[in-house]
Amino acid sequence: MTDLADLIPPHDPSEDTLAAVGGMALDAIPILGPLAGRALDHALAARERERRHEFDIGVVSALQQLAERSDTALTLADVVNSDEFLATLARVQREAAETASHTKRRRLARAAVSALDPSAPPRAERADFLRLIIELEDLHIWLLAFFADPRAWLDAHDLAHVYENSGLGSSPGVALEAALNYHDMTFSVSIEAALDDLEGRGLASAQLRTFMAQGGMVQPRASARGLALLQYLDEGNPAEAEPPPAG
Incomplete structure (x- = not known):
């Protein structure tokens, strides 16, 4: 070989x-x-x-x-x-x-x-x-990896304070924004479109602006099918996946 x-x-x-x-x-x-x-x-x-x-x-x-x-x-x-x-x-x-x-x-x-x-x-x-x-493009795959376990991803990137300091509660969008550290509205539109694609294919479901109790913002949101895809891709620990560049 x-x-x-x-x-x-x-x-x-x-x-x-x-x-x-x-x-x-x-x-x-x-x-x-x-x-x-x-x-x-x-x-x-x-x-x-x-x-x-x-x-x-x-x-x-x-x-x-x-x-x-x-x-x-x-x-x-x-x-x-x-x-x-x-x-x-x-x-x-x-x-x-x-x-x-x-x-x-x-x-x-x-x-x-x-x-x-x-x-x-x-x-x-x-x-x-x-x-x-x-x-699916790189952004889809990264979002799937992130929402497989947002808490694990934030922990792996020294961002635990995002959910620890969230008070009574927050939304999944707050965790995602901290992960990306990016506020460009064009990229935000791309993210929402990619999340719609993931939900439409039964891979993950994350309503970014949904307010929830403390801890809910970092709950896993990938489906069993989404997790199986990540396992098939075999690209390492999803919590260590780095987001693609914007644009």
Whole structure:
């Protein structure tokens, strides 16, 4: 398995985006329309190659990790003869090329490899999780991790005073605001939309402005399905997850 990485073509950064004109002002470039069109085509192709290369490395890394911890030996024949793995790989390759998130590409790579893992959830559950991985962005996953146990997250980040000093009570939004330390209204709109997405998919339910008794603000709000997704993602302790950058 350790030789699989040698099969991945190298990615050449020297071929990347707009190298020839990147430092020029737009009004200094003659015949901007055709040149810009070619440059953008080149940029898209180069970025897709870069993302595909990163994804391929992620798949190999996940395969190597599986081979190291699997109770049964994983061979190259197992990999190339698995219809489910190859079908899933073909599907997530397209998704990986279209996302700007490095983290999401790693999730997609691990989801493909889980088809080869005898300890993974049943096929129908894996298919459900794959759909969620494709649909959800980094903000969704972090919010799910946070609301799996807000108290644990605040404790892990030295923010216990947020709920200890809440008096008679407060809302989940106060805990979330402290976790993000961010007050930009545009990001707030993104958060509320993401929470609506999580609730609509049955993963978590958090009404940010609901006033409740002391302690209620840090009660877990992820569903059993949401917790199962976090376990499947296997990204470490949810309480240690760092929020994505705003925007």
